[in-house]
Amino acid sequence: MAQDLWSFGVAFILGAVFGAMLVAVLARLGRAGIGAGGVTAARGPSHEEQSLFVDPATGLASRRYIEMLLEKEISRSERFGKPVSVALFDLDDSSRLVRSVGAQSVEALLRDMGELIQSFVREYDVVGKYSDGRLVVILPESSAEQAVKVARRLHQSLGCLRLGGKAPSVSVGVAAFPEHASSVDELLRSAHHALNVGRASGSDSRVYCCEVLDQAS
Numbered sequence: 001m002a003q004d005l006w007s008f009g010v011a012f013i014l015g016a017v018f019g020a021m022l023v024a025v026l027a028r029l030g031r032a033g034i035g036a037g038g039v040t041a042a043r044g045p046s047h048e049e050q051s052l053f054v055d056p057a058t059g060l061a062s063r064r065y066i067e068m069l070l071e072k073e074i075s076r077s078e079r080f081g082k083p084v085s086v087a088l089f090d091l092d093d094s095s096r097l098v099r100s101v102g103a104q105s106v107e108a109l110l111r112d113m114g115e116l117i118q119s120f121v122r123e124y125d126v127v128g129k130y131s132d133g134r135l136v137v138i139l140p141e142s143s144a145e146q147a148v149k150v151a152r153r154l155h156q157s158l159g160c161l162r163l164g165g166k167a168p169s170v171s172v173g174v175a176a177f178p179e180h181a182s183s184v185d186e187l188l189r190s191a192h193h194a195l196n197v198g199r200a201s202g203s204d205s206r207v208y209c210c211e212v213l214d215q216a217s
Contacts, residue, residue, distance in 0.1 A: 058111040061128030066136055069126060070184040073140050074177050085139040085147035085176040087154070088191040089113065092169040094133025101164045109163045110135060113170075116161065117154050136188070144176035144209055151207045171195055174209040 053065040061069070073084040091097060097106050114127045114135055121127065121137065130136040137154070139147050151172045158170055173195030181187035190210050198208025 055129040057107040058114055058129050060111070060114045060135070061126055063128065063130055063136075066126070066128040066130065066138065067184055067188075069138060070187065073138060074184060074187070076140070077177055082141045083143045083176050083179065085142045085144055085174060086187055086191050087137045087139065087147055087151040088130060088173040088188070088195055089117070089135040089137070089155075089158075090171050090173070090195055091133040092171055097133075097163065097168075105163065106133065109161065109168060112161055113158060116157055120154055120157055121150070130188075136191075142176070144174060144179050147174045147176060148207060148209050152205075155207055170206065171199055172207045173198065174207065180210050 053062050054060070055062045070084070070086070076082070077084045091106070091109070094106060110129060110133070114129070117127050117135070117137060121139075124140060126138040128136050128138075137151075139150060142150065151174050155170060155172050159167055161168060173191040173193070175181060175187055175190035175194055177187050180190040194208045194210045197210070198205070201208075
């Protein structure tokens with residue numbers, strides 16, 4: 001009898017442990033199907049998906065994919081009450097850089113920036129190209145305060161990169177849902193607004209965050 005109870009107890013514990021592991025794996029797979037910057041799926045992305053979801057110049061997630069993923073992350077945030085943040089990395093005066101060293105060199109720098117950022121973020125954080133001279137990092141389950149800390153660390157890591165023999169000047173705007181926005185568009189606009197306001201302030205921090213949503217309206 002005692003042996004039967006012991007066997008039952010071991011089986012119960014193992015079942016609970018493996019059940020929890022299965023839930024964790026399914027939760028990871030249930031995310032949008034993209035890892036830190038690259039499209040991933042069990043069957044592999046089709047050519048059409050690659051053209052839609054991967055930026056051809058940098059190999060990072062495309063803006064279209066970033067927006068789709070943010071829709072899903074905001075939906076998750078609303079269901080589970082956990083924030084999601086974005087950090088917008090912008091090459092200062094990118095137009096001048098293109099004229100100076102060429103568009104291909106700037107794209108190569110963005111690719112290097114993206115790869116370096118990927119090496120520092122979590123597996124389920126996503127790095128993508130937002131627009132010319134700009135990258136965006138999606139940070140699920142991260143508050144604005146947490147995202148600012150991450151952005152500062154990432155910004156510091158970019159100091160090892162060079163363009164035309166010089167370290168590129170980069171500014172970062174951070175915004176969080178639901179603190180600074182109620183939609184994907186507002187979230188990205190808030191990060192962009194934080195970037196512009198921070199630059200205008202003359203601050204040396206290079207990492208900026210909005211205080212209230214009204215600032216981005």
